[in-house]
Amino acid sequence: MRISVPATSANLGPGFDTLGLAISLHNQVIIRPSKFHSVSLRGEGSNNPVLKDNNMFIAIFNDFYHNLSKRKRHFRFEFTNEVPLSRGLGSSSAVIVSAIASAYAIEGIKLDKQKLLNLALAYENHPDNITPAVMGGFNVATVQDNEVKFIRKTLPKSLKAIVVIPNRPISTQLARKALPFKYSKEDTVFNISHSSLLTAAFMTENWDMLRAASLDKVHQKYRMKQMPELFDVQKTALKSGALMSTLSGSGSTLFSMSHRDDAQRIEAELKKRFPHFKVISRNFDNDGVRVED
Structure with a gap:
């Protein structure tokens, strides 16, 4: 069984704990029956041995699997991670969503995405990351009576995401x-x-409105002061033609959106100006979590 979950960018400027979208950077796990428990890890986090021994995915998976199956089985978990850890791209939400979905799928129990969202709330009570991780696309979400209420919008292929990933994190707790x-x-x-x-700009595809609409006075400047280079990253992205540029989650990644034809130029300018940061251009993900037998 193969499970894939996209990275997410949340807040998107003024949409604190409410707005989020999915980006085509994916964490993938393959689960196989095994005679004994084993874990392999490639990609992001593979140089951190603690993740093999203290793996949040496996802890959540085991909780749900044991409750659903009432029996004990061993599995081999093969992780391939593209989503950077602790960089504001929803790595925790990807783990939570994929672990719950995997436990149900292993038992052959159908789990609709609304229920998956509500179960994920027990581990992540802010819906701006878990909703696009589950649903894909752009999402407006809130929580009411322990249930995620959301509206989703498919993002067109004419747009690209450009993420600038610093070489160090900003602690979510400190942020x-x-x-x-x-x-x-x-x-x-x-x-x-x-x-x-x-x-409204996302829903009506009025992309020229994004720069003005994405301004924020609640969280960005306070968080970005912990890594002042981010102000220059944001200014460079906008000057180079980005439609919007916002702190991704609580940072330290900075997310920008552009028209497809402008993405390569913006990416090149950001790489030139900030060679010590990782700059990646990707499509948006409109599928969310995917489970394949």
């Missing part, structure tokens, strides 16, 4: 601590209006 305890009414209204405008 949240960097935020103000209180916000002014003016800043709150600013973000509500811009998040609404950004959502």
Whole structure:
């Protein structure tokens, strides 16, 4: 059995804990019956031996599998990771979603995506990453009565994602601590209006509106101060023709969107200006989690 989950970029500027989209960087795991438990890991995180012994995927998988099957079996888990760890591209959400989906699939139990989303809430209570990881595309999501409420939009092939991945992380915990305890009414209204405008721009495919709509006064500047180079990355992306450029999740990755014809030029400029960072251009993922027998 093969399970694949895309990377995600959340917040998208003003859409704090609400907006997110899926990018075609994938974590994949192949699960095979085995006489004994074993793990192999390639790609991102493969140089970290702790991930083999203290693997969140396996812990979540085992919890669900044992509850569903009421029996003990051994498996070989073969992980191939493209999603960088602790860089704001939804690596934790990818693990959570794929582990739950795998446990149900191994037992041959049909699991619709809405139920998968609701189960994932027990491990990730912010829906902006888990929703695009499950559904693909662009998503507006909130939680009500322990259920994810969302609206999804397919992203066209004429758009590209460009991510600049720094060589060090920003701690999610520290990133949240960097935020103000209180916000002014003016800043709150600013973000509500811009998040609404950004959502409308995505839904109507008014891409020229994204630059103005993606401005934020709630989280980005406070988090980006922990890595000041990100302000230059953002400025360079926009100056080079990006439609929008925002901190991905809590960082440290910076996400930009562009028309397909502009992506190569923007990517080249970012690579030239920031040679110590990884710059990747990818399509958007409209499928979300995929399970193949």
